[in-house]
Amino acid sequence: MEEKYQFGFALGRDHALSIAEICAHLEKTHIKFSINQPVDEILIVTSENKDLEFININNLGGTIKLFRILGKTKLNNIFEFVIKNFYPNQTEKRINFGISSYGLGTTKELYQLGKNIKEYFSKSSLSARFVASQSTILSSVIITENKLLDRGFEVILIKERDEIIVGQTISTQDYKAYSFRDFGRPRRDDLNGMIPPKLAQIMINLSKINTDQILYDPFCGSGTILQEANLLGYQKIYGSDINKQQIRDTKANLAWLKQNCYANKIPDDNLFISDILNPSRLVKTDAIVSEGYLGEPIRKNHEKATVSANSLAEFYLKALNEIKNMLNTNGKIVIAIPFFIVQKKYIYLPLLDRLEQIGLKIEKPLSDVIKVKLPGRGNLSYHRPDQFVGREILVLSAL
Ligand SMILES: C[S@@+](CC[C@H](N)C(=O)[O-])C[C@H]1O[C@@H](n2cnc3c(N)ncnc32)[C@H](O)[C@@H]1O
Incomplete structure (x- = not known):
């Protein structure tokens, strides 16, 4: 044996x-x-x-x-x-x-x-x-x-x-390295929020693409996912954001990364301004790994959080409808979308049962071999107990 x-x-x-x-x-x-x-x-x-x-x-x-x-x-x-x-x-x-x-x-x-x-x-x-x-x-x-x-x-x-x-x-x-990459970079955006480098790595890994395949973040913000993809060895990385300042921040952060963590250079041309609801460029990609808009911080008002969840669901359905056209065969979308915790109640974006209508399906996060208790409504999630906004992590592919 x-x-x-x-x-x-x-x-x-x-x-x-x-x-x-x-x-x-x-x-x-x-x-x-x-x-x-x-x-x-x-x-x-x-x-x-x-x-x-x-x-x-x-x-x-x-x-x-x-x-x-x-x-x-x-x-x-x-x-x-x-x-x-x-x-x-x-x-x-x-x-x-x-x-x-x-x-x-x-x-x-x-x-x-x-x-x-x-x-x-x-x-x-x-x-x-x-x-x-x-x-x-x-x-x-x-x-x-x-x-x-x-x-x-x-x-x-x-x-x-x-x-x-x-x-x-x-x-x-290596907690020091994660903290350095999170807090040491020159541009941070506390208003829009940034994804923790650890979660960025997890999401990239969930895409299962190889390092010679293409990875694109269409809500790149200050570039955390691009930075982590670069360190994991991905060579074909693209990022865009609706906001000009975010693209400037991403470029500054990636230049810092290259100097401080021996990362590769991502060509400037791969980082561009684009409203994903009306894309300025179509990036044909093997994986879209992204954390989108998380919405306004709502701590107390249940009704307001529900209204926000509804309007974010509409936004994400439109965005997903655009980005699915950019996927190569067998391409994957790994996206973090928000959920809200208001007075101990969890409010999720009502979009899961509408994904099929736009030609997408949710991949099972875990194989049947292991019985793992999944939180909330049965998807993977990332949530710090002291925060009012959590992130649901969806892995999607074309139907
Ligand atoms: C939560 S932030 C992403 C942060 C990023 N993951 C990081 O760690 O830096 C969401 C980003 O989505 C961008 N955004 C919002 N609406 C957009 C749209 N319609 N098209 C493209 N980007 C958009 C915002 O400008 C913001 O930078």
Whole structure:
């Protein structure tokens, strides 16, 4: 029998969105795989293909940690399992280590386990620092700042029925790089809003197009999606916006990106002014990846939010009707549209049942192989709990 390789992914806040991105990424690389989700925050991927090892976490906006699965053990055997599998090689004299647990244990219990491991190490003349936190899950910040992956290790424990899956972290999300790309760029537009770079990456990955295919953002704003596509290696990138200033901002941000993150130059001619309801140019494209107009911020008034959702639905139906003509065969539209949360009620744009009339269909965000709870009305979404506007992510193709 072929050897099996197993890797774990600690998922971002919107679990279904993260899972959809991982599956899209693996499908694109033609790796055969199966998945399971032992607890909400974790996805485990099994494959006979060793290439799974080469997954670059920096290309997956929805993954917080990537880890190798070492095996399974019983609850009362975790200590022995860790000692046997994590004992550092003889050249190490000082190490830092930490433990994250998903679905089991309290911080107190983890602390005790960490203390026991540390004592065992010190008896064998290995000086070890145990890094604990207020939570049972160590964040990327704690892991990075304490150099756990350079000078030691992080143990991952996951409860699966009456067994414990044990993993070792390989890499964590580069939170500094995301923050630099988000807040370091010269032009920001807080009025219209900008998509977080992580979500931009997820949406690009959901399109499943290859890096030699064409990607177009017709509501490019200050250029976040174009910037992330550029860093993911896409070479044929186009962007447009109705607003002249936004095109100037996009150009300034992309020039900054080229200087600071070694990105490629996107020709100026690929960035142009266009009202998508009456396009100035037809870009024949393999994927449209875009975050459109999010509407006025409405926090309290349910009626106003409903009126806004209705008029935005009309706007998006017209826009989608135009952009679908730009798709090459098998082309995809990945679009983020807003929904509103007013006094804990969710108000969605009433357009799903009218997509067929304009020749578009919604692609299933996840395969039937895995049962993942989808939020809201059953589509992928991205929503920060402190915000009144969320984004529904639709993947569309021509009928
Ligand atoms: C939420 S912003 C997009 C932000 C962008 N994703 C970013 O991260 O910078 C929406 C953009 O849609 C543009 N827009 C609104 N109506 C438009 C239309 N009819 N045609 C093209 N662009 C339009 C606005 O100018 C705005 O820049």
